[in-house]
Amino acid sequence: xxxxxxxxxxxxxxxxxxxxxxxxxxxxxxxxxxxxxxxxxxxxxxxxxxxxxxxxxxxxxxxxxxxxxxxxxxxxxxxxxxxxxxxxxxxxxxxxxxxxxxxxxxxxxxxxxxxxxxxxxxxxxxxxxxxxxxxxxxxxxxxxxxxxxxxxxxxxxxxxxxxxxxxxxxxxxxxxxxxxxxxxxxxxxxxxxxxxxxxxxxxxxxxxxxxxxxxxxxxxxxxxxxxxxxxxxxxxxxxxxxxxxxxxxxxxxxxxxxxxxxxxxxxxxxxxxxxxxxxxxxxxxxxxxxxxxxxxxxxxxxxxxxxxxxxxxxxx
Numbered sequence: 546x547x548x549x550x551x552x553x554x555x556x557x558x559x560x561x562x563x564x565x566x567x568x569x570x571x572x573x574x575x576x577x578x579x580x581x582x583x584x585x586x587x588x589x590x591x592x593x594x595x596x597x598x599x600x601x602x603x604x605x606x607x608x609x610x611x612x613x614x615x616x617x618x619x620x621x622x623x624x625x626x627x628x629x630x631x632x633x634x635x636x637x638x639x640x641x642x643x644x645x646x647x648x649x650x651x652x653x654x655x656x657x658x659x660x661x662x663x664x665x666x667x668x669x670x671x672x673x674x675x676x677x678x679x680x681x682x683x684x685x686x687x688x689x690x691x692x693x694x695x696x697x698x699x700x701x702x703x704x705x706x707x708x709x710x711x712x713x714x715x716x717x718x719x720x721x722x723x724x725x726x727x728x729x730x731x732x733x734x735x736x737x738x739x740x741x742x743x744x745x746x747x748x749x750x751x752x753x754x755x756x757x758x759x760x761x762x763x764x765x766x767x768x769x770x771x772x773x774x775x776x777x778x779x780x781x782x783x784x785x786x787x788x789x790x791x792x793x794x795x796x797x798x799x800x801x802x803x804x805x806x807x808x809x810x811x812x813x814x815x816x817x818x819x820x821x822x823x824x825x826x827x828x829x830x831x832x833x834x835x836x837x838x839x840x841x842x843x844x845x846x847x848x849x850x851x852x853x854x855x856x857x858x859x860x861x
Contacts, residue, residue, distance in 0.1 A: 552835035566636030572826035573631020582616035626676025637665035719777030727770035734762035735840025767820025776804035
């Protein structure tokens, strides 16, 4: 088993949770920053589906009408907003998973994953919401503001505090469901890969193999989560850009089928790699700190049990 030598901190201590929060902040902030051009395309396709009815038409139209710089609109809101969200999402997930595992000892592990991720995501979304409000407006309304510096005071002056949290309910609807599916899928994917594919202890694998498992599990988690949460993502864009004033009106205007299909291909292209990179960066930071990669691996227990049985048979 991996020793404690070289570790920056021990697991499940306050320093450990702080390190997880820092890892989540850096991984989420940087990956969302890199994918800003894709996010600009996604938001414009959601807000103006008639004008931008495909990825290629959206790209060529924006490039022709507004120039290359338009694809980096809202980068600051993405970097800082999703950085704060990532800190809460990953750090608090680790904390709540430990707490609920101790309280709900006999509960199903999937229930623990769902409950832990949902609890963490509430805090994460309250922190993200003001940044998301500015980002969506800046990306879909070129004349609204240049970014965070002029966007925050303009929004506060025109709509007050309510303007920053207009989309909190659908944002929670999108990200709560996404986070619950994403973390649970990741945990189960890690277990599946080690137990059925690698068939070795995690500590017996090289760092590259461990991070490879992280990437595969991360991509599965991101792709499934993006499909499940796509309807709420369309509603968020509609509300923030005043295409509808209420949740029910937004659903009615978008249409039931379009809720699931509009911008879905580009969202999978966006979210799948983003979540994969987030888990890769996050686990790389943990590995460099001397900690194990993420995810529960039951194969270690199975191997221990099998070894014990074999030893007993030999002794007989």
